[in-house]
Amino acid sequence: MENLIVWAILCGICGAACANIAENKGRDPQTWFWLGFFLFPFSFFVLLMLPNKK
Numbered sequence: 802m803e804n805l806i807v808w809a810i811l812c813g814i815c816g817a818a819c820a821n822i823a824e825n826k827g828r829d830p831q832t833w834f835w836l837g838f839f840l841f842p843f844s845f846f847v848l849l850m851l852p853n854k855k
Contacts, residue, residue: 812838812839812841813838815837815838815841815845816834816835816836816837816838816841817834817837818837818845819833819834819836819837819838819841819844819845819848820833820834820837822845822848822849823848826848826851826852826853826854826855827853827854827855828848828851828854833848
């Protein structure tokens with residue numbers, strides 16, 4: 802049970818990091834939060850390669 806809680810917290814932190822980067826780039830932070838939550842390594846690198854919309 803403790804491992805599940807730690808996993809959920811880490812996924813939330815990863816999702817928040819993606820949402821923060823997405824918001825700074827002018828993208829939808831909610832969508833990127835969930836992508837970062839479930840697919841962190843992939844979504845993080847894709848997000849870093851995307852150009853700014855601002």
